[in-house]
Amino acid sequence: MKDFAQLFNALDQTNSTLKKVAALKEYFDKSDDSDKLWTIAILSHKRPKRTVKTTFLRQWAAELGGIPDWLFEDAYHTVGDLAESIALIVPEAESSNSKSLSEWIDTIKSLDKAPDETKKNTILNAWNSMNTSERFVFNKLITGGFRMGVSQKLMTRALAQHTEIEESELAHRLMGNWEPSSTSFHELIYSKDSAADLSKPYPFYLAYQLEGEPQELGNTKDWFAERKWDGIRGQLIVRGGELFVWSRGEELVTDRFPEFEPLKEILPDGTVLDGEIIPIKDGHPLPFGLMQKRIGRKTVSKKILEEVPIHLIAYDLLEHNDKDLRQEPMHKRRELLEDLLSQRKFERLLLSELVDFNDWQDLAEVREHSREHFCEGLMLKRKDSAYQVGRKKGDWWKWKVDPLVIDAVMIYAQKGHGRRANLYTDFTFAVWDGEQLVPFTKAYSGLTDAEMRQVDSFVKKNTIDRFGPVRSVTPELVFEIAFEGINESTRHKSGVALRFPRISRWRKDKPKEEANTLEDLKGLLKTYPR
Amino acid sequence: MPLLQFNDSGIFCEQANVYIDPWKKVDRAIITHAHADHSRWGMKHYLAHHMSIPVMKLRLGQDISVQGIEYGEKLIINGVEFSLHPAGHIPGSAQIRVSYKGETWVVSGDYKTEADGISTPFEPVKCNTFITECTFGLPVYHWKPQEEIFNEINLWWKKNKEEGLTTFITAYSLGKAQRVIKNIDASIGKIFTHGAVENTNEALRVGGLKLPETIRVERGMDKNQFKGSLVVAPPSAINSPWMKQFKPASLGIASGWMQLRGTRRRRAADRGFALSDHADWNGLLSAIKATEAETVITTHGYTNVFSKYLNEIGIRSMEEKTLFTGESIDSTEEDKLEGEAA
Numbered sequence: 105m106k107d108f109a110q111l112f113n114a115l116d117q118t119n120s121t122l123k124k125v126a127a128l129k130e131y132f133d134k135s136d137d138s139d140k141l142w143t144i145a146i147l148s149h150k151r152p153k154r155t156v157k158t159t160f161l162r163q164w165a166a167e168l169g170g171i172p173d174w175l176f177e178d179a180y181h182t183v184g185d186l187a188e189s190i191a192l193i194v195p196e197a198e199s200s201n202s203k204s205l206s207e208w209i210d211t212i213k214s215l216d217k218a219p220d221e222t223k224k225n226t227i228l229n230a231w232n233s234m235n236t237s238e239r240f241v242f243n244k245l246i247t248g249g250f251r252m253g254v255s256q257k258l259m260t261r262a263l264a265q266h267t268e269i270e271e272s273e274l275a276h277r278l279m280g281n282w283e284p285s286s287t288s289f290h291e292l293i294y295s296k297d298s299a300a301d302l303s304k305p306y307p308f309y310l311a312y313q314l315e316g317e318p319q320e321l322g323n324t325k326d327w328f329a330e331r332k333w334d335g336i337r338g339q340l341i342v343r344g345g346e347l348f349v350w351s352r353g354e355e356l357v358t359d360r361f362p363e364f365e366p367l368k369e370i371l372p373d374g375t376v377l378d379g380e381i382i383p384i385k386d387g388h389p390l391p392f393g394l395m396q397k398r399i400g401r402k403t404v405s406k407k408i409l410e411e412v413p414i415h416l417i418a419y420d421l422l423e424h425n426d427k428d429l430r431q432e433p434m435h436k437r438r439e440l441l442e443d444l445l446s447q448r449k450f451e452r453l454l455l456s457e458l459v460d461f462n463d464w465q466d467l468a469e470v471r472e473h474s475r476e477h478f479c480e481g482l483m484l485k486r487k488d489s490a491y492q493v494g495r496k497k498g499d500w501w502k503w504k505v506d507p508l509v510i511d512a513v514m515i516y517a518q519k520g521h522g523r524r525a526n527l528y529t530d531f532t533f534a535v536w537d538g539e540q541l542v543p544f545t546k547a548y549s550g551l552t553d554a555e556m557r558q559v560d561s562f563v564k565k566n567t568i569d570r571f572g573p574v575r576s577v578t579p580e581l582v583f584e585i586a587f588e589g590i591n592e593s594t595r596h597k598s599g600v601a602l603r604f605p606r607i608s609r610w611r612k613d614k615p616k617e618e619a620n621t622l623e624d625l626k627g628l629l630k631t632y633p634r
Numbered sequence: 635m636p637l638l639q640f641n642d643s644g645i646f647c648e649q650a651n652v653y654i655d656p657w658k659k660v661d662r663a664i665i666t667h668a669h670a671d672h673s674r675w676g677m678k679h680y681l682a683h684h685m686s687i688p689v690m691k692l693r694l695g696q697d698i699s700v701q702g703i704e705y706g707e708k709l710i711i712n713g714v715e716f717s718l719h720p721a722g723h724i725p726g727s728a729q730i731r732v733s734y735k736g737e738t739w740v741v742s743g744d745y746k747t748e749a750d751g752i753s754t755p756f757e758p759v760k761c762n763t764f765i766t767e768c769t770f771g772l773p774v775y776h777w778k779p780q781e782e783i784f785n786e787i788n789l790w791w792k793k794n795k796e797e798g799l800t801t802f803i804t805a806y807s808l809g810k811a812q813r814v815i816k817n818i819d820a821s822i823g824k825i826f827t828h829g830a831v832e833n834t835n836e837a838l839r840v841g842g843l844k845l846p847e848t849i850r851v852e853r854g855m856d857k858n859q860f861k862g863s864l865v866v867a868p869p870s871a872i873n874s875p876w877m878k879q880f881k882p883a884s885l886g887i888a889s890g891w892m893q894l895r896g897t898r899r900r901r902a903a904d905r906g907f908a909l910s911d912h913a914d915w916n917g918l919l920s921a922i923k924a925t926e927a928e929t930v931i932t933t934h935g936y937t938n939v940f941s942k943y944l945n946e947i948g949i950r951s952m953e954e955k956t957l958f959t960g961e962s963i964d965s966t967e968e969d970k971l972e973g974e975a976a
């Protein structure tokens with residue numbers, strides 16, 4: 105565990121990707137297979153099953169720290185991270201230990217069905233044999249939510265250096281449904297076709313947002329344009345007579361979408377489609393909130409199947425008749441995709457239509473009207489592009505419409521998490537309804553560090569009341585809130601729910617009286633119906 | 635009428651017509667220490683520990699009227715007895731004991747309980763009412779012994795030197811900077827200083843503080859000599875054009891706030907060292923208990939939470955609003971002042 109905690113610190117202490125990769129490689133070089141396997145798992149957001157409730161962890165930590173529970177909670181709100189709060193509150197250890205990462209994980213796993221007393225003894229003994237960083241890492245293994253500041257891409261790069269296997273090949277092997285408990289480092293990295301390979305998706309090729317003018321992309325003849333839908337990116341795989349659906353977050357979500365079941369007979373074996381999973385009714389995509397509702401459910405009721413009918417809008421063909429097509433040019437893959445979908449018809453499987461355009465001006469016009477088509481904007485794909493691994497610049501671009509904006513007054517504040525810990529940076533915003541301010545959304549990201557500190561000090565000086573961690577604040581500061589969409593909502597007092605709200609700028613120039621009104625918000629709802 | 639009261643101008647002793655660390659212009663001010671939020675400009679007469687005086691003159695002007703006294707020396711004003719006692723915060727920092735007709739109050743100013751090698755170590759003073767800071771008054775703040783932290787800093791400097799980097803560390807120009815300079819292993823390399831730090835070094839050396847040799851960074855210096863050396867600068871120097879001349883450099887921040895991972899990440903420094911001149915959770919509690927005070931008034935920091943806790947453990951406590959800012963790694967008056975001095 106010492107090595108792993110050191111790795112964690114090394115990754116935490118640098119912003120240089122070069123140094124991060126070097127630290128990881130060094131760690132891989134000196135660790136044994138089971139530690140390597142678990143490290144890869146943790147960096148791929150897989151963790152051991154939770155065997156100890158966090159409420160217990162809080163209680164025990166408060167007890168050891170000799171503080172009342174309310175003080176623990178207060179400290180936790182300041183620190184913004186439970187594992188870290190516990191690591192800091194528990195008194196300094198009296199001993200040390202030399203157990204490895206995987207041995208500690210075995211210990212955690214062994215607590216699954218253990219009586220509470222055993223759990224407590226084990227955890228307390230563990231804490232008492234670890235320094236603060238080991239403790240933090242150990243707590244994270246239990247609570248989950250481990251962010252080590254290393255992307256899948258960097259981890260794969262380090263592993264490629266360690267194993268001398270090519271990076272894209274490794275990326276593919278690390279995809280999918282493997283579990284650290286039921287495989288070994290060797291099997292995962294070196295063995296070719298295991299059973300799990302049937303379900304294995306390809307690493308997604310991700311696009312960057314187009315920053316400049318599309319004219320800079322050159323000749324329009326070299327480009328495809330498609331609509332950018334507001335659903336879930338997914339891969340649909342048919343292999344060995346079975347169907348697998350993967351979300352971009354590398355989650356196997358086949359069971360959530362029984363609508364696709366017939367496709368395992370309709371599509372030929374050895375087919376992998378890339379597309380947007382999206383609910384469509386009466387020819388229109390439904391609000392994203394409904395999709396979220398569906399995803400959240402483990403079992404899909406008949407009612408929800410009717411209310412939120414799922415479709416796949418396919419835009420790429422990655423595997424055809426067992427052949428990996430990713431190195432073929434986009435236009436070729438597109439041709440095969442169109443052929444396939446015209447031969448194998450199924451009402452739930454749609455083709456992502458190409459947008460016709462002669463010049464970039466044309467296309468800019470089309471983009472402006474995206475919301476009316478229930479789209480977020482456009483996708484631009486170079487006709488001769490290969491299907492690459494991860495986020496790469498150059499061949500694929502998303503060209504989203506400008507967000508909707510509204511000026512709102514900040515009325516509640518709460519301390520943030522992570523980088524925003526110990527600063528009042530999570531806000532609730534309101535708009536005017538006559539003389540009243542009606543809260544309509546929460547938002548945090550978007551301010552510069554200097555602005556965050558200014559607002560934090562404003563909150564501290566202008567607190568009206570405290571409700572647990574939340575402070576109500578003198579309504580005075582006005583911010584512009586940007587968001588991608590707006591829906592009606594019965595759960596919110598304001599009657600609306602925003603999609604991806606964030607702070608776009610601080611309107612220091614605006615007095616609170618000039619913030620927008622509820623009527624303005626409802627106006628947007630009418631203009632952009634979903 | 636309480637012996638000390640909090641009013642618009644500061645902490646006031648009506649009987650003696652004297653203020654402690656006032657934030658508005660008054661006739662007579664007793665100053666706990668020379669940090670900008672405690673020692674402000676515009677008072678007719680100042681009284682402080684003699685070690686504070688060169689720095690106060692540097693910051694507030696050579697022409698201020700200021701009287702210096704020793705720790706333990708008694709001063710009686712209209713029947714009220716005043717004396718200064720070591721606070722261990724920075725050189726010259728003092729707690730102020732105020733006693734009248736058998737009742738004693740102590741104003742802590744800023745303090746820490748660990749000896750830092752440059753300040754006279756903290757001494758608890760028995761009193762009825764203790765006015766305490768609680769900048770780090772949460773149970774997540776536990777400082778490591780400074781020896782451990784300086785071992786880490788030394789290792790970091792050595793490693794940077796091997797890699798051909800400049801080691802750039804930020805620390806308050808008054809107190810923290812000298813603590814770093816005094817305790818670091820000066821045999822590793824040369825120590826360069828930002829103007830604000832060097833001005834303070836000079837003032838403190840005049841007052842009698844012994845420090846290893848430091849070199850003021852000046853315009854037109856040969857940049858090659860920074861390689862492998864240490865540069866000590868105030869926090870305001872981060873991302874300044876001035877900082878660019880030391881590239882390639884590794885940036886470290888010495889501040890109690892570096893205890894939290896979130897703050898470390900927010901500051902985007904290469905290293906954060908949780909080195910503070912304020913008492914940590916246990917330091918505050920042990921100091922308060924040692925005063926045997928019946929009443930504790932909390933000023934800057936997590937006052938609300940800290941007072942609530944003290945009440946729960948049977949020590950009567952309430953918070954008072956002041957304009958003291960405590961240790962901040964973010965922009966403060968201390969910082970602004972240092973920015974100007976740069």
Ligand SMILES: [Zn+2]
Pocket residue numbers: 667669672723744
């Ligand atoms: Zn101070």
Ligand SMILES: [Zn+2]
Pocket residue numbers: 669671672743744767934958959960961
């Ligand atoms: Zn202070």
